[in-house]
Amino acid sequence: MERVVTEKDITIKDVAKHANVSVATVSRVLNGLDRVSESTRKRVLKVIDELNFVPNTMAASMVKKKTNMLSVVVPEIQNPFYTAVIGGTVEVAKKAGFFTLVVSTNGDEAEEAEFFESFLSKNVDGIILIGTHKEAEFYRTIRKPTVLVDRYINNSGLDGVMIDNYRGAYEATRHFLEYGHERIAIIDGAHDFNDGKDRYWGYQQAMVEFGVTPDPKYHKQGSWLEESGYRSTVELMQSEYPPTAIFAANNLICQGAIKAFRDLKLDIGEDISLIGFDENELAQFVQPRVTVVRRPTHEMGTQAAEMLIQKIKENDADQSNPKKVVLDVELMKRGSVKKLN
Amino acid sequence: MERVVTEKDITIKDVAKHANVSVATVSRVLNGLDRVSESTRKRVLKVIDELNFVPNTMAASMVKKKTNMLSVVVPEIQNPFYTAVIGGTVEVAKKAGFFTLVVSTNGDEAEEAEFFESFLSKNVDGIILIGTHKEAEFYRTIRKPTVLVDRYINNSGLDGVMIDNYRGAYEATRHFLEYGHERIAIIDGAHDFNDGKDRYWGYQQAMVEFGVTPDPKYHKQGSWLEESGYRSTVELMQSEYPPTAIFAANNLICQGAIKAFRDLKLDIGEDISLIGFDENELAQFVQPRVTVVRRPTHEMGTQAAEMLIQKIKENDADQSNPKKVVLDVELMKRGSVKKLN
DNA sequence: TTGAAAGCGATACCAG
DNA sequence: CTGGTATCGCTTTCAA
Numbered sequence: 001m002e003r004v005v006t007e008k009d010i011t012i013k014d015v016a017k018h019a020n021v022s023v024a025t026v027s028r029v030l031n032g033l034d035r036v037s038e039s040t041r042k043r044v045l046k047v048i049d050e051l052n053f054v055p056n057t058m059a060a061s062m063v064k065k066k067t068n069m070l071s072v073v074v075p076e077i078q079n080p081f082y083t084a085v086i087g088g089t090v091e092v093a094k095k096a097g098f099f100t101l102v103v104s105t106n107g108d109e110a111e112e113a114e115f116f117e118s119f120l121s122k123n124v125d126g127i128i129l130i131g132t133h134k135e136a137e138f139y140r141t142i143r144k145p146t147v148l149v150d151r152y153i154n155n156s157g158l159d160g161v162m163i164d165n166y167r168g169a170y171e172a173t174r175h176f177l178e179y180g181h182e183r184i185a186i187i188d189g190a191h192d193f194n195d196g197k198d199r200y201w202g203y204q205q206a207m208v209e210f211g212v213t214p215d216p217k218y219h220k221q222g223s224w225l226e227e228s229g230y231r232s233t234v235e236l237m238q239s240e241y242p243p244t245a246i247f248a249a250n251n252l253i254c255q256g257a258i259k260a261f262r263d264l265k266l267d268i269g270e271d272i273s274l275i276g277f278d279e280n281e282l283a284q285f286v287q288p289r290v291t292v293v294r295r296p297t298h299e300m301g302t303q304a305a306e307m308l309i310q311k312i313k314e315n316d317a318d319q320s321n322p323k324k325v326v327l328d329v330e331l332m333k334r335g336s337v338k339k340l341n
Numbered sequence: 342m343e344r345v346v347t348e349k350d351i352t353i354k355d356v357a358k359h360a361n362v363s364v365a366t367v368s369r370v371l372n373g374l375d376r377v378s379e380s381t382r383k384r385v386l387k388v389i390d391e392l393n394f395v396p397n398t399m400a401a402s403m404v405k406k407k408t409n410m411l412s413v414v415v416p417e418i419q420n421p422f423y424t425a426v427i428g429g430t431v432e433v434a435k436k437a438g439f440f441t442l443v444v445s446t447n448g449d450e451a452e453e454a455e456f457f458e459s460f461l462s463k464n465v466d467g468i469i470l471i472g473t474h475k476e477a478e479f480y481r482t483i484r485k486p487t488v489l490v491d492r493y494i495n496n497s498g499l500d501g502v503m504i505d506n507y508r509g510a511y512e513a514t515r516h517f518l519e520y521g522h523e524r525i526a527i528i529d530g531a532h533d534f535n536d537g538k539d540r541y542w543g544y545q546q547a548m549v550e551f552g553v554t555p556d557p558k559y560h561k562q563g564s565w566l567e568e569s570g571y572r573s574t575v576e577l578m579q580s581e582y583p584p585t586a587i588f589a590a591n592n593l594i595c596q597g598a599i600k601a602f603r604d605l606k607l608d609i610g611e612d613i614s615l616i617g618f619d620e621n622e623l624a625q626f627v628q629p630r631v632t633v634v635r636r637p638t639h640e641m642g643t644q645a646a647e648m649l650i651q652k653i654k655e656n657d658a659d660q661s662n663p664k665k666v667v668l669d670v671e672l673m674k675r676g677s678v679k680k681l682n
Numbered sequence: 683t684t685g686a687a688a689g690c691g692a693t694a695c696c697a698g
Numbered sequence: 699c700t701g702g703t704a705t706c707g708c709t710t711t712c713a714a
Contacts, residue, residue, distance in 0.1 A: 011707055022685045027709060037683060054484070057460040059707035062399050063690045067460045077443065078424050086418060090445070099459045102418065102443040104431070118440045119398040119408045119464075143395070259626065281622055285600065352691055363701040368693060375694095378699060400691035404706050 010053045019047040030055055061123070070098045070308065072128040072301075073115060075107040081251060081278055081297055082130065085149055088301020089128050089308075096309045098125070107132050116142065126308045128301075129158075134192055145311040149304045151193040152324065159311070159323045161304040165195045168293040168329040169202030172247050172275040175291070175331060177210040180340030181245040181273060184212075187232045187257065188249035189224030196224075199249045199277060218243055229256025237264055237272070244340065245273035251280035258282045258290065273337040288335025295329045303327065351394045360388040371396055402464065411439045411649065413469040413642075414456060416448040422592060422619055422638055423471065426490055429642020430469050430649075437650045439466065448473050457483065467649045469642075470499075475533055486652040488645045492534040493665065500652070500664045502645045506536045509634035509670040510543030513588050513616040516632070516672060518551040521681030522586040522614060525553075528573045528598065529590035530565030537565075540590045540618060559584055570597025578605055578613070585681065586614040592621035599623045599631065614678040629676025636670045644668065 012030070016023040021040055028034040029044045036044075047053075061067045070093050074082040086102055093100045103120070105112040112132045115121050126145040131153060133139065139148075139156030148160035169186075176184045184207065191197045200219075207214045220236060222228030229248055233256060236243055248254035254276030258268070266272050269288045276283050276292040283290035303325055353371070357364045362381055369375040370385045377385075388394075402408045411434050415423040427443055434441045444461070446453040453473045456462050467486040472494060474480065480489075480497030489501035510527075517525045525548065532538045541560075548555045561577060563569030570589060574597060577584055589595035595617030599609070607613050610629045617624050617633040624631035644666055 012709095013707080023708075024685060024687095024710080025683085028684090031709085035683065040683080054463075056403075056707050057463045058399055058403050059690090060709070061460060062397075062403060062692095062707085063709045065690085069460055071442070077418065077427060078421065080419065083419050086445075099455070099461060101412070101461060102445070104427075104443070114440070119402060119410055120440060120442060122395075122398045123460075123464075262626070262628070282626060285603070285623060285626070287603070353693095354691080364692080365694080365701060365703090366699085369700085372693085376699060381700080397691050400706090401693070403691085403708095404693045406706085 010051050012053075012055065015044065015047050015051060015053050018051060019044045067123050067125055068098050069124045070100045070126050070128065070305070071103055071120060071124045072100060072130075073103045073105060073112065074130045075105055075132050077102065077104040079252070080280070084297035085130070085301040085304070088298040088303075089305040090301075092302045092305035093309065096305075098309065105132050109133050113138075126312045128304050128308055145308055147304045147308045147311070149300055151195055154194075157320075157322055159307055161300050161307065161325045161327065162194075163295045163300065163327050163329050165198035165329075166202040166205075168277060168295065168331075169199035169247065169249070170206045171202075171329075171331045172277070172291075172293050173203045173206035174210070175275065175333070175337060176245045176247070176273065177206060177212065179273070179337050181337075182212050183215075183218065183241065183243040184245045184247065185218035185220065185236050185243035186247045186249060187220045187222070187229055187236070187253050189222060189228065189253070191221075196249070203247055224250050224252060226252040226256040226259075229253030230260045231256070233257040233260035234264065237261075237266065243272075245275075245337070248274065248276045251276065251278040251283075254278075254290065254292070255280050255282045258286055269336045269338055275331075275337065279332075283334075290336040291334045292332050293329050294332045296327050300327060351392050353394075353396065356385065356388050356392060356394050359392060360385045408464050408466055409439050410465045411441045411467050411469065411646070412444055412461060412465045413441060413471075414444045414446060414453065415471045416446055416473050418443065418445040420593070421621070425638035426471070426642040426645075429639040429644075430646040431642075433643045433646035434650065437646075439650065446473050450474050454479075467653045469645045469649055486649060488649045488652070490641055490645045492536055495535075498661075498663055500648055502641050502648065502666045502668065503535075504636045504641065504668050504670050506539035506670075507543040507546075509618060509636065509672075510540040510588065510590070511547045512543075512670075512672045513618070513632075513634050514544045514547035515551070516616065516674070516678060517586045517588070517614065518547060518553065520614070520678050522678075523553050524556075524559065524582065524584040525586045525588065526559035526561065526577050526584035527588045527590060528561045528563070528570055528577070528594050530563060530569065530594070532562075537590070544588060565591050565593060567593040567597040567600075570594030571601045572597070574598040574601035575605065578602075578607065584613075586616075586678070589615065589617045592617065592619040592624075595619070595631065595633070596621050596623045599627055610677045610679055616672075616678065620673075624675075631677040632675045633673050634670050635673045637668050640668060 012023050012026050015026045026044055028036045029041045072086055072089050090100045103115050109132050130149050136153050136155040139153050146158050148158050152160040152162050186203045204214050220232035222232050248257045261268055268274050274290055276290055279294055283292050353364050353367050356367045369377045370382045413427055413430050431441045444456050450473050469488050471490050477494050477496040480494050480499055487499050489499050493501040493503050527544045545555050561573035563573050589598045602609055609615050615631055617631055624633050
C-alpha cells in the first residue's frame with residue numbers, strides 16, 4: 001500500500017526543515033520576489049513537491065492584508081440582467097488578477113446585512129453591490145472599496161454605475177405618443193429605488209409634454225416580478241377602457257405581459273402595443289418581436305469592476321467625493337408598437 | 342468637523358486596554374460561550390461599541406480552522422438549471438448556519454482549476470461542485486469536503502447527487518415510440534460527461550427495444566448551447582427525410598429547437614413532435630406547451646448541501662467509500678407529441 | 683544570499 | 699470569573 005501523506009499539517013516550517021533552510025527562505029521562493037540562489041530555490045521547490053505542501057493562504061493574507069478576491073452582491077441570481085452584470089465584472093476582474101465570487105441576497109435586507117457580517121465580506125478586497133437596503137445609513141457603514149451598480153443610493157458616499165432610467169422610460173413613452181397612442185399604461189413595481197422612480201417619472205414627463213394627462217388607472221403598481229406583470233396586464237386589458245399601449249417597466253414584468261397576451265389571445269403590435277424595459281427572452285421570441293429599452297448590462301459590470309479595481313489599487317478609502325457614471329440606454333424599435341391615426 | 346475614527350487598526354488588544362481587561366476576556370464576550378461576569382461583559386461591550394471595533398475574522402478562522410462558508414461551483418450562471426441547484430443549496434446551507442457563495446467557471450477547466458488554487462477554495466468549509474474537468478485525477482486532488490452534483494466522475498472518490506439520465510431519455514423516446522413515431526431524432530452535445538452519454542444511451546435502448554434501428558443521420562451532435570440546438574433542428578428539418586419527432590437533450594437545445602420551429606413555421610405537436618430534457622422558459626410559453634423530462638433541480642441542491650454539511654460536521658475526510666444519490670426524473674406530458682397511426 | 687525574530691489578530695489552555 | 703501566554707502559518711524587516 002502506498003504511503004498516505006497527510007498534507008493537512010504540512011507547513012512552511014516542515015518544508016524549511018526538510019530543505020535545510022529557514023522559513024524566510026521558503027517564503028521567498030514561494031513568493032518568487034526576493035533573490036534566492038538557484039540551487040537553494042531548486043532544493044526548496046523539490047521539497048515542496050515531495051511533501052505536497054500547500055501554503056495556507058489565510059496566514060499569508062493575514063499579514064499581507066490582501067486576498068485578490070472581489071465579490072459581487074446581487075438581489076437575485078435568476079434574473080438575466082444581474083447575470084449579465086456579473087459576467088462583465090468577472091471578465092474585467094479576471095484580467096486584473098482578481099477572483100470574483102457571487103453572492104445572492106434574494107432581495108432580502110437581512111441576507112444582505114448577513115453578507116456584510118460574514119467572513120467573506122471582511123476578506124475580499126472590494127465589493128460590487130446591487131443593493132437591497134434603502135437607507136443611505138446602511139451603505140455608509142461599509143468599510144471596503146465598494147461600487148454600487150444600477151441602484152444608486154444618494155448620500156451613501158459610494159461610487160456608482162447607473163443608467164439613465166428616466167430617459168429610457170421617456171423615450172419609450174414618447175415613441176408610443178408619436179405613434180398616436182394616448183391610453184398608455186405603465187406597469188411597474190414599488191418605487192423603492194431610484195430606478196423605479198425615475199422610470200415612472202420619465203413616463204409621466206413624456207405624457208405631460210405631449211399634453212396627455214397620465215390617468216392613474218393606467219398605472220398598475222405591483223411587484224417587479226413576472227407574475228405581477230401578468231396579473232396587472234390581465235386587469236388592464238379586462239377593464240372597461242383598456243389601454244392601447246403598455247410600458248412594462250422591467251424585464252420580468254414584460255415577460256408577464258407577453259404571457260398574458262398569449263392567454264388573452266391578443267396580438268402584440270395589433271391588438272395591443274408593448275414596450276419593455278430591458279431585453280428579455282420572450283421579447284425576442286414572439287413575433288413580432290417586442291420593442292424594448294436596452295441597457296448596456298455587460299458594460300455596467302465592466303465599468304463597475306474597472307472603477308473598483310482602480311480604487312483598490314489606489315488604496316482609496318476616500319468616500320467624500322463619490323464618482324457616478326451614467327451609461328446610456330437605447331430604444332430598440334421592433335414590431336410591437338402599432339401606428340394609430 | 343467630526344472626528345474620523347480609523348476603525349481599521351483597532352484590535353482586540355485595544356479593546357482590552359480600554360476596558361481594563363485581558364484580551365482573553367474580550368475574546369470571551371466576543372464569542373459569548375464562556376462565563377463572564379455581567380458587569381465586565383457590559384463594560385467590554387461598551388468599549389467595543391465606542392471604539393467601533395470589528396473583529397478580524399481571518400485571525401479567528403486561522404486558529405478555529407473554520408469559516409462557516411460553503412461554495413458552489415457551477416459551469417455557468419446563466420443556465421436556469423444551475424441557478425435552481427444553487428437556490429437549493431443556499432436554502433439548506435443557510436439553515437445550518439453556513440454562508441454560500443457562488444463561483445462560475447464558464448465551463449472552462451482552467452478557470453475551475455484557478456478556483457481550487459484560490460484563497461477562497463482554501464478557506465471554505467466545503468464545496469458543491471458541478472465539475473468541468475473530465476479526468477478523475479483532478480478530483481482526487483481536492484482536499485476539502487466536496488459533493489459532486491449532476492455530473493458524476495467515476496473514481497473521483499467524491500460523493501455525488503445525480504439524476505437518472507438514462508431513464509429520462511429512455512422514457513422520452515419510448516413516449517415517441519408508443520405514439521407511433523419511428524423517425525425520431527436526438528440532438529445533443531459532446532459526450533464529455535456521464536449525463537450526455539447516458540441520455541444518448543437511453544434514447545438508443547428505447548429505439549432498439551421497439552425494434553427501430555437508430556439512424557445515425559438522426560443523431561445531431563453539436564454543443565449543448567441554444568444556437569447549436571437551433572442549427573441542428575434546421576438541418577434536420579430541411580433534410581430529405583426529416584424526422585417526425587425530436588428529442589432535445591437539454592434545456593438550451595430545446596429552446597433552440599423551439600426557435601427554429603418558429604422560424605421554419607412548423608407547428609409543434611402537429612408538423613413536428615418535440616420532447617425536451619429539463620424544464621425551460623420557452624417550453625412553457627409556446628402552445629401547445631412542450632413535453633419535457635423534468636428533473637428535481639432544487640432538490641438536487643438541497644440534497645447535496647445536506648450531504649456536504651453532514652460530512653463537514655463529521656469531519657469526514659474519508660474518500661474511500663463515496664456515497665452516490667440518484668434522484669428520479671419524470672416525464673411531463675404536455676401537448677407537443679402527436680399521435681401517429 | 684540567508685537567517686532570526688517580530689509581528690498579523692484572534693483563540694484556548696492552564697493557572698489562579 | 700479572569701489573566702497570561704503559546705499558538706495558528708506565513709511575511710517581512712534587520713543583521714549577518
